[in-house]
Amino acid sequence: MPRYEPMRAVRGMRDILPKDRGIWRVAEKAAADVARRFGYEEIVTPVIEAAELIERVGEDTDAVAKELYRFEDRGGRKLALRPEATAGVVRAYFEGHLNQLPQPARLFLIGPMFRYNRPQKGRYRQFFQLDVEAIGGESPALDAEVIEIAATWLREIGLGDLRMDLNSIGDAKCRPAYLDLLRAYYRPLKDQLHGDCQRRLESNPLLLLDCKVPQCQPFKVDAPRITDHLCEECAAAWTAVRRLLDAAGIEYRHDPYLVRGLDYYTRTVFEFYPANRDGSQDALGGGGRYDGLAEAEGWPATPGVGFASGLDRVTEMMKETGAEVIAAPLAEVLVLADAGLEVAAAEVARICRTAISVAVDYEPKSLRAKMRSANKLGSRWVVLLSASEAGRRVAQLKNMASGEQAEVAWDDLPARLA
RNA sequence: GUGGCUAUAGCUCAGCAUGGCAGAGCACCAGAUUGUGGAUCUGGCUGUCGCGGGUUCAAAUCCCGCUAGCCACCCCA
Incomplete structure (x- = not known):
């Protein structure tokens, strides 16, 4: 149920x-x-x-x-x-x-x-x-x-x-003396005020001035003003x-x-x-x-x-009003690794993180799809990692703007990204 | 607290007057492209139709109740 x-x-x-x-x-x-x-x-x-x-x-x-x-x-x-x-x-x-x-x-x-x-x-x-x-x-x-x-x-x-x-x-x-003046002014008009205002008249007459109901509006003009008292x-x-x-x-x-x-x-x-x-x-x-x-x-x-x-x-x-706001800072580097290379990818990210913001795409999907994600996120760099490269502690570093790509040793990544 | 409008895929919405197969676009996934993004094309996945009840052979569609959002009041910020 x-x-x-x-x-x-x-x-x-x-x-x-x-x-x-x-x-x-x-x-x-x-x-x-x-x-x-x-x-x-x-x-x-x-x-x-x-x-x-x-x-x-x-x-x-x-x-x-x-x-x-x-x-x-x-x-x-x-x-x-x-x-x-x-x-x-x-x-x-x-x-x-x-x-x-x-x-x-x-x-x-x-x-x-x-x-x-x-x-x-x-x-x-x-x-x-x-x-x-x-x-x-x-x-x-x-x-x-x-x-x-x-x-x-x-x-x-x-x-x-x-x-x-x-x-x-x-x-x-x-204020008390003024409120008396205000009550004195409104009392003869009481029948013409709307329900809430009739009640406020004695309890909290100041609120009569604030009333927005149309039927109460005409009387405001001639009401005594507190700034005069x-x-x-x-x-x-x-x-x-x-x-x-x-x-x-x-x-x-x-x-x-x-x-x-x-x-x-x-x-x-x-x-x-x-x-x-x-x-x-x-x-x-x-x-x-x-x-x-x-x-x-x-x-x-x-x-x-x-x-x-x-x-x-x-x-x-x-x-x-279209105020200028700095776009939310996204990861500037996205690490894309083949399946099973999570440990290596995390290590590469850790190394890069000494110089720049990094995220890892751990999703089990095609490289093409990961590249599309990287593009959509606005990453400036992508680090591509395959099993054979991971074994040699190198990776492909790709510049998303220019499309240039080169093999870089993991430990050289921070210098290249700085 | 009062009145009105609305609720359908992850998102924006069509379908509802007159009950009869659950739809589109976007997004997502895959392919075209023999692991590499943006553009284009092709294909695919995705639904307690807000929730509960009622009417009916049959309800997203009609009726009632509830919940939530929006709008106008009220009030404030």
């Missing part, structure tokens, strides 16, 4: 295959290069965190409320696969005593994140993010710095043609960030409707999109300031600002 079905990757998970790995490497290397140039160090934190850490930090957001991979281990501990990096990085910042070093701690991380949502192209249940965080500093210059890192990285991997939206959502001091400190920071971005030559668009799903964000919020597209599906990255996060985790109040970008989408776009 259990007729078998070959095993496949679980829903929402995917493999990065060798042919695509090159472009990922380019993106990752560029990220590490740019980050280091700005004085950011790499950190690696666990994929598994205490469920409480994740939940405390974003109970109201979909990412946590509906999309969290949550489970218990054999010891009954309540755990979760991280849906984003910031919570873990901030935790590590305190646990690793980075708060005792000169501030801010400048950190970056590349790794997998997990969200249980419906898979689609560019949206996977396991996806990879580049995460950049400056923790322990409240200067708006750090906001601009993080944005500049993001913009520099995207430009260097060929995705410079993008749009950045920018907004400020105030802080604990000025910032407290003194937030207003100063808002001005400073924009001035710094101008000086850095980074273009942005003030989007008064840009808010962030996560509760701990304060002041600066930003998102990057490809210039020609809209659709939230295409968001390449985003971030903002999270001065309330450390406290939410039970650590001393500590400001921070960060940026995250999805590598799955970024590499997808790099392919579309």
Whole structure:
């Protein structure tokens, strides 16, 4: 009865295959290069965190409320696969005593994140993010710095043609008063809003600004804007960030409707999109300031600002925009030996390997077929080995480009191939 | 989480409205070429028709359920 079905990757998970790995490497290397140039160090934190850490930090957001991979281990501990990096990085910042070093701690991380949502192209249940965080500093210059890192990285991997939206959502001091204004504005309109928005009106009115349902759009224009109601400190920071971005030559668009799903964000919020597209599906990255996060985790109040970008989408776009990628390095030499000469072939390969990359074709097929493989793999050289030649410790060395072929002693191969 | 489309050879897909021998191209293997690649030609191998059930003399084809992928929402990255 259990007729078998070959095993496949679980829903929402995917493999990065060798042919695509090159472009990922380019993106990752560029990220590490740019980050280091700005004085950011790499950190690696666990994929598994205490469920409480994740939940405390974003109970109201979909990412946590509906999309969290949550489970218990054999010891009954309540755990979760991280849906984003910031919570873990901030935790590590305190646990690793980075708060005792000169501030801010400048950190970056590349790794997998997990969200249980419906898979689609560019949206996977396991996806990879580049995460950049400056923790322990409240200067708006750090906001601009993080944005500049993001913009520099995207430009260097060929995705410079993008749009950045920018907004400020105030802080604990000025936001409550603003939210009251917003509620007061929307209450008379409540009946005309769609269901979710009616509910959000009292619980999380900021999200009304972010709503994309057509029937809710007309009311946004006249809604009060938070940037008009910032407290003194937030207003100063808002001005400073924009001035710094101008000086850095980074273009942005003030989007008064840009808010962030996560509760701990304060002041600066930003998102990057490809210039020609809209659709939230295409968001390449985003971030903002999270001065309330450390406290939410039970650590001393500590400001921070960060940026995250999805590598799955970024590499997808790099392919579309035809970014130059170095072809995957294949074996430059392929050893083709007759049947039964595996030991000799392996030894010849070992000798060649002191000078160059080598693979052996052990397949039991005709020489013609092996030559076709060598050609398809793009090998520069082929070493042909027959029993009589193996006995004399010589082989035929063929240059695939010129077609020239000559007998060469095994021990002379490295010199000829170098 | 909601709605829609899709699933046939290793890959891309045709066949399905009207049930009746499981197909093409590519890839792979072999030969033309008396051990030597690319081009060309010839031949050959490859299938639980996604999974499970139902209808029927008969199901890739019709019906139901499930799973997975894609698209639009939702949300984000």
